[in-house]
Amino acid sequence: MVTRQFPHPSEILELMQFRKPEFNAKKRRLEKALTIYDLRKIAKRRTPASAFDYTDGAAEGEISLARARRAFEDVEFHPSILRDASHIDTTTEILGGTSALPFGIAPTGFTRLMQTEGEIAGAGAAASARIPFTLS
Structure with a gap:
């Protein structure tokens, strides 16, 4: 008869990877x-x-x-797998200015309805992302 064997914790420690809780x-x-x-x-x-x-x-x-x-x-x-993507440059020129990504934030209207700082928050987000921000 075969007896059940339990692994020693040190043998399975590297397999037991727990994520830190996000509070x-x-x-x-x-x-x-x-x-x-x-x-x-x-x-x-x-x-x-x-x-x-x-x-x-x-x-x-x-x-x-x-x-x-x-x-x-x-x-x-249809991604090309196993290709080095660490040096991709998404920078482009939009209306004579440099943008980190090939898009910007367009006028949306009633921005304070969604965020108390309104356009100021949108402009700050655009500045952080280094993309254009426009107002109507």
């Missing part, structure tokens, strides 16, 4: 979000209904919104 609830929620739809669910739960509906909605039949979502869902990435 910041906001960071914990955002780390679990894997898609834009996950972020939308978080926003819907945490944002007052009128502010969320304004930001989430689109005009009339929301045809443009549906088309934009469909276009993004139709994009398929």
